[in-house]
């Protein structure tokens with residue numbers, strides 16, 4: 001039986017560990033904190049098919065299949081059926097990329113359809129696209145279900161080094177060491193520093209996302225939102241609903257470097273901009289936030305959806321951003337690599353997966 005270690009129990013590590021376990025591997029997951037408390041923290045994420053890179057659309061289709069399979073495995077909803085709404089000309093550009101990709105149902109929608117998909121939105125009559133296979137990811141349910149399934153293999157320790165040991169790989173933690181056939185490094189913001197020889201070109205920045213209460217009780221339907229239209233005074237807006245549709249989390253995709261002077265103030269400014277957007281664009285929300293999530297963004301040089309897997313003998317390390325939706329397919333690919341098979345070519349750093357078309 002292959003002996004696989006996974007460093008990190010965020011959504012990516014858990015997905016990889018679950019896939020490796022399903023394929024019969026003996027899996028150890030190292031995680032010193034609560035599973036899902038790193039970049040995967042918070043109550044919702046957007047699942048969308050639209051990406052600049054058509055390869056990533058195909059991966060999203062595959063991931064959606066696995067999300068649905070996980071819902072059957074665990075007997076719980078992990079993806080809402082509310083759809084993913086995008087506003088602005090950029091949404092139409094992405095619709096052209098989606099056209100013809102099997103498994104995607106997305107179309108331009110009129111103002112009435114926009115209002116039905118997202119009844120908390122102010123009147124909007126600009127370009128809009130609805131991806132009916134998109135929706136809000138039930139992040140906490142996903143982390144809980146995977147953690148429960150992997151419970152026996154979870155080790156509450158921090159990994160400090162990963163290095164070769166003959167034909168195997170040695171993992172050192174603060175209190176011990178252990179050898180494995182393959183180590184998958186899925187440590188989010190800490191991945192690059194655990195494999196310094198791989199020189200992964202990741203840029204770390206910080207991000208804030210606010211949670212708002214839906215006024216007047218739960219809505220039957222709350223599509224996720226991406227707004228690049230500028231119609232409500234901001235662009236780069238993204239938002240998703242929590243389970244039960246009584247709360248909606250929203251952020252601006254801008255990030256800030258906390259090591260630079262003024263970084264903390266910029267984070268506060270981003271939160272204020274998000275609040276101001278809600279006050280203008282989303283009259284169905286109470287504009288006083290009920291929660292904040294601060295988180296690291298790990299971006300590769302080729303774009304905000306970029307992802308890559310760096311490999312050395314017995315070690316595969318994954319880095320990228322916006323990975324929640326893609327975690328199921330990514331997890332299967334990582335498990336494949338851990339079990340001695342080739343990694344899908346898309347994930348090699350040279351493939352610049354998730355970047356704009358060449």
Ligand SMILES: Cc1cc2nc3c(=O)[nH]c(=O)nc-3n(C[C@H](O)[C@H](O)[C@H](O)COP(=O)(O)OP(=O)(O)OC[C@H]3O[C@@H](n4cnc5c(N)ncnc54)[C@H](O)[C@@H]3O)c2cc1C
Pocket residue numbers: 007008009010011012013014030031032033034035036037038039040041044045046047157158159160186187188189190191194207208209238240251293294295296297320321322323324325326
């Ligand atoms: C505010 C926000 C909104 C987002 N919105 C979306 C979205 O709408 N859709 C989407 O798809 N994605 C979205 N993302 C991105 C997505 O959430 C992340 O890409 C994803 O959660 C990353 O998961 P991960 O498992 O790689 O990392 P993490 O969740 O950070 O997991 C890494 C784990 O490794 C552990 N670890 C670190 N160092 C060590 C060590 N030395 N030893 C052992 N364990 C270690 C950490 O404790 C952590 O639990 C968003 C991110 C943020 C911050």
